[in-house]
Amino acid sequence: MAQSQPNLASDLLAHLSTKGLSPTPTWLTTFLTTVRPNTPIAALKQTALFRILASDIKETTTFTPSSVFPPDIQDGTIKDRNLPGPLLVQVLDVEDIGTSRWSQVEAIEAQERGEFTRGREIIRVTDEADQAQQGATQAANARNRQQQQQQQPGEQKSWGPHKLLLQDARGAVVYGIELVKVDKIGLDMHIGAKLVLQNATVARGVVMLEPATVTFLGGKIDDLYTAWKEGRKDRLKAAAGMT
């Protein structure tokens, strides 16, 4: 079932565009050189999607005027306008604006100490890890890992609404506010995650995020994410006037 290169390329393009992604020809070419020719098309599609979601869209995607923000996007005098899209953006920052910065800092510090609270109970996260080291059977390890994974979202849980800093393929940045709860948007999402906006409203230069107009594609940009994570506590402290 060997497919010719051009066919393969167009198949991939077609697949990615259903997701709202339009890679540059350079990206596509480079991508195709890194894959083995006999890889089944379904797997290729998945790999391509995964890679492009982990990339910086400024470098890897093409755009048309309607797939990026208009140049005056930040204009605060415009009360209300519609962006038909589809418009691909990546998340540069996420904040929980429903919770005070101070309590967020406290939560981070508790986590740094290896604690989290359940009701009034203070729990050491490392308890399970310690036992796993001692206990050592694989099953136990797996179970512990599972427990920790279950705990992670618990620690990071944010109620929102969230305020996001979004960037389009051309590099323009704009704030977005979670006007209605959107699944997967939260402090536990990765920086560099991609969203597609369709028929989104922009009010006073801010994108209104709602489930009806936002598709969450996922992905992340490792460097950005690491830097964001490391700097988050200091940013919160600075914002709360704690430094």
Add this chain to the structure above:
Amino acid sequence: MRILCVAEKPSIAKAVANHLAGRVVTHNVNGTPYVKNYCFDYNFRQWGQSSVTFTSAQGHITSSDFGPRYKSWQSCLPIALFEADINTTIDDKMKPVAENIRQQSRYAQIVFIWTDCDREGEYIGSEIRDLAVAAKPGIQVKRARFSNIERNHVIQAAGNPVDLDERQVQAVAARIELDFRLGTAFTRMQTLALKPLVEQADPGYKVISYGSCQFPTLGFVVDRYLRVKNFKPEPFWYIKVSHKKDDINVNFTWSRGHLFDRMAVTIMFERCLAAKQAKVVEMLTKPTSKWRPLPLTTLELQKCGSRFLRMTGQEVMKHAEKLYTAGWISYPRTETDQFSKDMDLKKLVEKQQQSQQWGQYAEMLMGGGFNQPRVGRNNDEAHPPIHPVNFVVPTQLSEPEKRVYEFVTRRFLACCSEDAKGVSAELGIEWGVEKFNAKGLTVLQRNYLDVYPYDKWESSQQLPPFTVGETFIPMEAKITDGKTTAPSYLTEPELLSLMDANGIGTDATMHEHVEKIKDRNYVMTRSIGGSRAPAAVAESAETTRGGRGGRGRGRGGRGGAAATARGGSGMLEFIPTTLGVALIEGYDQVGFETSLGKPHLRKEMELQMKAICAGTKTKYEVVQQNLDQYRNVYSRSVQQIDVLKTAIRKYVLQQNVG
């Protein structure tokens, strides 16, 4: 048959003897003014007509000590105390008591132990047993199981002896050994190292004591103190909507509460205004009820004492203990918040009919208003919830005893009542995508609230009639701002709850640990000012969002009690001294995972006590395992003693150090 009965305290011996005997002859005991021997005849169901001597101990009889080689603080490195031989000796003060038990045992065929039915009582029972068996090998040992000293109950217990529970004895023995070794070793170590520094600020300071419950308790106080101290207020904004209909003004609250981003709120508000019409999406009227309280546990008694009676946990327990000894209330140390089904609660209610204050209410219960109490989640399998056993005329009691008795009784009557009933109305509107709500409550039947003034539940303003789908333009809408406020210092009920949730101490000992850290000058208390602003409204709203989870002891009704009782009730709040802060910060810096100021190590120990009681672990295993763990902490603390010294310099001596 000759039977020697031994209670834990003289007052119990006297009370039980008087219940059992027709006529009692009282003999003095050599060397102690407190303990008496009460002699009488009694016909035991299982042993027949017997000649009885009823005496008592005075709490624990033996105490632990290290051998002469280790006694002096200079004689050894404190770490040696982790292994040093321990001598168990009879306290000098207890010698007459012990001698009396020995002597009386020689005449008896059976020693019948009447110590309190909890872990500690079981252990004291074993001390009594050891004395009796040593004095008279082969003597039969039995134990009475009782939870109050009301006459019928006592007679029941006399007729149904059981054996001592060796596991509970072992659990307490493990606890005693660990507390003693660790307490002495760490106290010596930190006193030797830190006292010279502390003395510079406080020349009279003697011993910087350590206790494995004291320190985590102190840790909670310090933790909160630092949170208060480090707090920075932050501005927030929210949308306020009100609307008048049928001449009734309705204030709506925003479903988002408040947000910490002005731009976001401004945009959301503008979008509301642009939507013009608000639409009613919910108008619900439904019956609602405020649940009667759960049966009373020790912890709850202490928390309520602090909230409603302005007494510390220690004080409440002291008075409750007296009321128990006098036979007015049941045993005040219990974790149980469920009455067993076979208890005749009505009979207890009946006794309260003679009260001037709540007699009428009790009559109403007897006349058909009685309800079986709610069933809580905790049962220590030893004692029922705290309840009045007999009616007592108030003039027989001291002022504070009166208040404790009143609380216990009202609580009990409330438990046996019907929930308060009302109708709640919920009005929900959508304005653009924003949601706003208004609530109304009409209390229809106060029921238990009539006898339980400690709970508040009052009708609010009524909502005007709205219908779903109805639209209107809100008459008033605006953005309002506010600021977060610092949490308040830890109050006693909060401290007790933290200790409970984290396994520090038992219900019966928690208040003692709290007293200890006051005695040691690690914390100070002060009364909360009557005018304190509603503390931490914003922040506490956030913290409750996470749900209670965990052990989630649903005590005291449906939660929320803490919030409503806040605000100037004259409760005490805890503030650490500089020494207290220095110790906790110092140990935290030595290592968080095993900091002595954190509850984790002690919590584990408490769980292991339970494992001994359940028979899954032995005393030896538990002691060794804990010693190993604490030995690590000990060596780390010694290695990094400069960290502790720095903390003392920083806080106690107020020196600026790097």
